[in-house]
Amino acid sequence: MAKRNHRSSNISPINxxxxxxxxxVMALILIVVVANVMTEVSKNTRAAIVCPQNNQNQVAVIENLSKNCKYGVSYTTDGNNCKTWVCKPAPIASPKVTKKLVK
Known part of the structure; x- marks a missing residue:
């Protein structure tokens, strides 16, 4: 019977x-990807729990604020890092254009 010349202990020729x-390296890449996904999901979940305006009809919020705000409304970030609609504190100063007289 012919003797087979192969090594059964090595699965791959790589060291x-x-x-x-x-x-x-693959485990590290997987850990980084999973950590990024978990961070994004936790941000969205926190925003849904902490931010009160996320659970409300945005059109109704803007209409209600528009009725009660003297200077209009603006979209801003509050202390909890929530995006919210708030009343503007003062009117925006418009730039004044002055005409120069040419002599």
Missing amino acids: PSLHFLLFL
Whole structure:
């Protein structure tokens, strides 16, 4: 019977320490991706829980504020990092154009 010339112990011709390094790199990439996804999901969840205007009809909020705000409304970020509609504190100063007289 002919003797087969192969090694059954090696799955891959790559060095085992290189396999370990590749595994570590792939694990690190997976950890970074999962951490970014979890951060984004937790931001959105926190905004849904903490930010009161997210659960309201935005058109109704703007209409209600427009009736009660003397200088109009603006879209801004509050202390909880929530995007909210608020009354403008003062009118925006419009730039005045002056005509120069040419002599």
